[in-house]
Amino acid sequence: MTLNRRDFVSGVGWAAVATAGARTAIAQQAAHSAVASAAAAPAAVVNYADWAVVKEQFRLDPRWLHLSQFFMVSHPRPVRAAIERLRDKLDANPFATVEQGMGFGDQPGTETYPAKVEQAAARYLGGQPDEVALTDSTTQGLALVYNGLSLRPGDEILTTTHDHYVHHEAIRFAAERSGASSRRIALYDAPAAASADEMAERLRAAIRPHTRIVGLTWVHSCSGVKVPVRAMADVIAQANRNRDEHDHVLMVLDGAHGFGNQPEAAAGLGCDFIAMSGHKWIFAPRGTGLLWAPARNWPLLRPTIPTFYAPEPFQAWEDGTPPGPTRAAWVSPGGFKAYEHQWAMTEAFEFHGHIGRERAAARIAALNTQCKEGLARIPGVSVLTPMAASLSAGIICFEVRGQTPQQTVSRLLQHKVIASSSPYKVSYARLAPSLVNDEREVDAAVRAVREIA
Ligand SMILES: Cc1ncc(COP(=O)(O)O)c(C=O)c1O
Structure with missing residues (x-):
């Protein structure tokens, strides 16, 4: 008998408490009603063309003027409703809802909740569902990238003085572990006088032959300056023109504060990896985030946390064979989650889509x-x-x-x-x-x- 993923996550096995037929019927019923009720949720009958209507979707305390929403999200009505629906399902039958919702059965499909989140996220950011990993935060996404890339002693990570603590720490950990070095440059002196040309020029001048990663931040939360990401990507592409493939400079972006408040589709910015928060400008549930990279870059990452989002790594554990090049789903950290939050990310992207x-x-x-x-x-x-x-x-x-x-x-x-x-x-x-x-x-x-x- 071989183990399937269900046995892996359930330990004692559903089989111990139900006959095969009953087990399938119950699990299918729970999964069907969970997915069907999410799909049947009231769609865009709300007039989001009216900004007052958009504003009304939030249940913020009206005694205060909330001008720090970028720090931590208040869930808008459709996201709250999705979380409540999913929480009810999970409370009614946690086992069947998680098993089927995550595709832990023998045939994980494209209709799982994570698959739906990946599809909705890809539509919003202009990429493909298999280019998206589901994370808890920008912090987690950055850590997965810096920890997952292979760096050698002598390699350099170039970053700036304007990035967030979590970005600099992720770099420090990676540099200490690999023997790579890191260096910070200022892209501007006075934020009010920052210029796109000067930022691009300072980056161009700072890249050295042993620079392997450039870590940037889309919108600096220290100054409010927005970095011209496309122009920075062009500078890096130019630096890569005369380099061997394995010496290419990779551009890692902290997208915490551009994702959800900028007109550009993130996947079109020319970055190699973008770590993003769900729980800031996207209005996705608290404790959610995304990591995006073009398909060609996922094989460069070694997963840090065992995944529950793809069958291959678990199957490889059974067979003793290595699972081959990394896919985005293998980087989505496993361990059981507050699934009512993660799975309700879909409704946040739909909310943005309507607006x-x-x-x-x-x-x-x-x-x-x-x-x-x-x-x-x-x-x-x-x-x-x-x-x-x-x-x-x-x-x-x-x-x-x-x-x-x-x-x-x-x-x-x-x-x-x-x-x-x-x-x-x-x-x-x-x-x-x-x-x-x-x-x-x-x-x-x-x-x-x-x-x-
Ligand atoms: C620029 C920047 N990056 C990352 C973070 C951390 O975001 P998260 O909570 O998604 O990890 C913050 C926090 O606000 C931030 O300002």
Whole structure:
């Protein structure tokens, strides 16, 4: 008798408690009703063309002005409904729902919940379902990439001074383990004066013969600067023109704050790996993320965490044969999850699909421009983030003369405005208007800053 994946995940086996026929009937019924009820969920009868309707989808406490939505998501109504439906299924029959929903039976299919998430994500980011791994966060995605790429002593990871702690730590771990070195460069000196040409030029000048990875961040949460990712990818492509294939520089992007607030499809940016959060601008459930790479790059990664999302690695464990080149699904970390959250990612991509990627980006840019212009008119307030929408995306860093960022944030809290301070060595106060806000709220936040300034 050979083990199948069901035996692997269930241990004692469903067979011990049910006859084969009954087991199949129960599992099929649970799976059918789970998938059918998700599919039968009320679709786009809601008029998302109206921004007030989009805003109404969130159950945010109306006593506060929520201008830090980029930090951690509030679930919109369709995502909440999907989570509740899935939670009910899981509570009613966790075994059958997980076994069938994950395709742990003998014939894992394309109708599993993870497959549906991958399809919805691929539609949104412009790639293919088999180019997507499901993660818990941007942090996890970055760790899987840096830990999974093979680096040798003498190789260099080039990154910038503007990246998040989790990116620099993932690089440090990989460098220490492999003997590779790492180096950070500044892409700009003053964020407000950042320019796309200068960022590309500084990167071009910094790449050395032994540079193997360039780690960048789409939107800097330390400054609000948006990096011209396509132009940076072109610089790297140029550096690769005269290199052997195995010496190619790979571009790794932290997409936490561009994914969900930019008009471009992430898969078209020219990156080699993009780690993204579900639980920020995408409005997917908390504790979700994605890792995307073009099909040609997955074989470069060695999985870090055993997967539950593809049968081959488990089958190889049975047979003792190595599973061959890595596929995206093998990189999706296994271990049982809060599946009602992971599987409800589909509804978040559908929600964005109804709104439209470009429309959402234009709305966020308009609210941010309104906010930046309002702040810039207040005496004693300096806006650090560039004014141009081409160089910024959803996050506004500012300073109030004579106040620390923490003082600004706590004084704004007294005015019922939820701002944040950036968790970096040089910290600024931040406001981040998004689809949960409207023009009136942005005006009210600017008025509050005027009062505390
Ligand atoms: C630039 C950047 N990268 C990564 C993260 C971490 O995101 P996640 O919670 O998805 O790991 C953050 C947190 O806000 C961030 O600002």
